[in-house]
Amino acid sequence: MSEVDCCIAGGGPAGMMLGLLLARHGVAVMVLEKHGDFLRDFRGDTVHPSTLRLLDELGLADEFLELPHQKVTRLAVTTDDGTYAMADFGRLPGRFPFLAFVPQWDFLDFLADQARRYPTFQLRMNAEAVDLLREDGQVTGLRYRTRDGGEHEVTAQLTVAADGRNSALRERSGLRLREFGAPMDVLWFRLSKPAAGAGPSFGGAGRITRGRMLVRLDRGDYWQCAYLVRKGGYAALEAAGLESFRGDLARLLPADAPLEALRSWDDVRVLSVRVDRMTRWHQPGLLFIGDAAHAMSPIGGVGINLAVQDATAAARLLAGPLRGGGVSSRRLGRVRWRRLLPTVVTQLVQRQIQTRVLSRILAGDRPIATPRVVRLLDRHPVLQGLPARAIGVGVLPEHVGSGPAAGVGLRP
DSSP: OEEEEEEEEOOSHHHHHHHHHHHHTTOOEEEEOSSSSSOOSSOOOEEOHHHHHHHHHTTOHHHHTTSSOEEEOEEEEEETTEEEEEEEGGGSOSSOOSEEEOOHHHHHHHHHHHHTTSTTEEEESSEEEEEEEEETTEEEEEEEEETTSOEEEEEEEEEEEOOOTTOHHHHHHTOOEEEOOOSEEEEEEEEEOOTTOOOOTTSEEEEEETTEEEEEEEOSSEEEEEEEEETTTHHHHHHHOHHHHHHHHHHHSOTTOOOTTOOSGGGOEEEEOOOEEESOOEETTEEEOGGGTOOOOSGGGOHHHHHHHHHHHHHHHHHHHHHHTOOOHHHHHHHHHHHHHHHHHHHHHHHHHIIIIIHHHHHOSSOOOOOHHHHHHHHOGGGGHHHHHHHHTOSSOOOOOSSGGGTTTOOO
């Protein structure tokens, strides 16, 4: 059995950022990651200006941007009528008027390397959180399983569940989850770039036509693609055959787009889109953050950055009490109240887009005209700063803070 101040289940963006921030405060923290590395494809790659600003406040932004990355300053969508610019991040103030597209495994490795500089930080790989430890109604830690099947326990003042949208600890907690539904699923796959490197002039673009929508993300030497289908629609695509699917893609892509990378359905990963939110994010000794507390739609790619913002707020509110020897339930509740507004507003906007736009596109029962708001944004570029701010900064962005209590000036 191990003993720490804080044990975090899940080595995703929320868990790794919280581990790093708490370690900077001198809190003894252990992060458990169920896989042996972070190298898993089909994860979100967008690091938004709000996250880059946090890294800058930590003195890490310049080092982070030394990693291979793509800078995207504008987002566009292509309909049957043409290509329309929708968001211009160049209109945002500050040092980071762009989206940074960085493979998520590189982002997580970077956070882990920074956290390891602090003697109070531990990262255990191949350690899957499977259950909670309780004593007199208080969560006192968790039980985890290693690759060899052995089970171990770690006790902690605070256990944080950052183990994703399918959180095992959420199920063990018995806390209620409110589900809002989603009209679509997403098929993730890779496509090679043409030899000439041709692609959208905006660094990534969506393609919309009747009954179909495709988004391509630039990963340097290949395209990461997201193909939207109606909820549960993958089975029908699979039944129609891979050649039929490749034919659909050919109608959405430039004529020279190589499709040979799609050799079988094994090259396609299905993401079941969910939008949900816990009604309560804590129990005595236990806190939920990130996707474990609120699964987001992939619209806008904001899930990673909301998770990072959750972690930043939690570290700022809880580091002092953890160093002092105890975190009250009231203090844990303040994390939810701090992060509830951005979560609710973002999910509300995503749900409106799903209902009013994506459902109609995927229904495929009538031609899709270019939405008026898209035409308006393209016609008046000054307005493109509004969606750029909504996506890149969001509602109530967090800050690390200042002074010794926020970890500024602390060094390993």
